[in-house]
Amino acid sequence: MNLRQVKYFCKVVESGSGNAAAKLLCVAPTAISTQLGLLEEDLGGQLFDRSKRPMQLTSLGQFFYPRAKELLLQAQRLQEESNRVAIGNGGWLGVGFIRSTLFSLLPNVIRHFREAHPDVHLDLVEKLSEYQVESLHQRRIDVGISRFIGEYERHPDMDYRLIFDDPLVAVLPAGHPLAKQSSFSITSFQDLPFILYPKDARSPYGQKLHAYLREKGVNPTVHHEAIEIHTAFALVGAGLGGTLVSRSMTDNNRSDVVFLPVEGIEISTSLVAVTRKGEQNKLLDNFIEILMSRGRQA
Incomplete structure (x- = not known):
């Protein structure tokens, strides 16, 4: 598959026929037909139902068309940005x-x-x-x-x-009784469900947090694992537990969670x-x- 084939395919869809696309592209109709055939061979299926007039997209064609348009737009942006870099304008x-x-x-x-x-x-x-x-x-x-x-x-x-070094703070649901205190004791995680994040096989971040709590004699129960931090905040805000985050994350305009300094914690993030x-x-x-x-x- 190449960009010419993708361009020809999109032009056929937009113009309604191979002949019309050939006129717009200033190429022979046989060139359109040949390139479409090669594209379909690469994709492993028919893009058009040629038994109908005008031709209609098959299910494969309907899947392929919007993605093909995006590919052409990305290629155009890449060329434009590369041209600017090449002539020293950016x-x-x-x-x-x-x-x-x-x-x-x-x-x-x-x-x-x-x-x-x-x-x-x-x-x-x-x-x-x-x-x-x-x-x-x-x-x-x-x-x-x-x-x-x-x-x-x-x-x-x-x-x-x-x-910079970024100390850890506790995140609690705004309505939780512990959220009314001026600080949070690390031992309170023993009875507070823990939201672990990020949920990713290559990231040890959440596991290190959990392991540190165990080293401090606290063994919180992990009730939920979040793929990323926004999800973790949402789960805490829904009252499903608490977690630890870096202090720089506290300025996020959420009203459903509360951030508290943690007593007894000796690690921070970098x-x-x-x-x-x-x-x-x-x-x-x-x-x-x-x-x-x-x-x-x-």
Whole structure:
């Protein structure tokens, strides 16, 4: 399958026939027919029901068409952005981030960076910390904004810069009796259902939290596991339990949860910028400078 075949297919759908598409594309009708045949061969099925006039899309064609349109739009955007970079009218920077940074740090960093570099395209890619190094190796991103708890693996070909330490706080349902207190004792998790997150086989984050509580003599019951932090907040807000989150996440305008400092907790999370070692990139350097500056103010 190639973009020409996809383009021909979409033009046939939009114009109503192969002949009409050929006129619009300024090619021979046989070229349309040949490319459609090759596309259908690659896909393993017919895109059009040719027994009907005008031709109608088969179920495969109905599935394929909107996705083909999106593919063509993405290809066009890629070409336009690449052209701008090639002639020096812009640049590109890939930023991997964890969702929790949307609550505080990332919006400020993006705003300040865009003020300094309005013509640079920021490609923002949401990824858990454990997946960011892979994207850095693939050059899908230039920097990963990661969160770790306790010790973490440091790849020898990556640089790790601490943005700031982010203490843990308890999150409770707003209507819970313990939410009226000025602080939260870590031992209270013994009787409070625990919301574990993120639910991902490659992320040890939630398991480290749970293991730490057990080390402190607290063995909370995990009633629910959330894929990401927004879901964890929603489950807490629904009264299904409590959890621990980094303090920077407390500014999220939720009225159904309460955040409390935790008594007896000795660990915190670390927000870290991960980049390829030895990378020479002025745009990246400027982004890191803004990131570290905003982090110092957090």
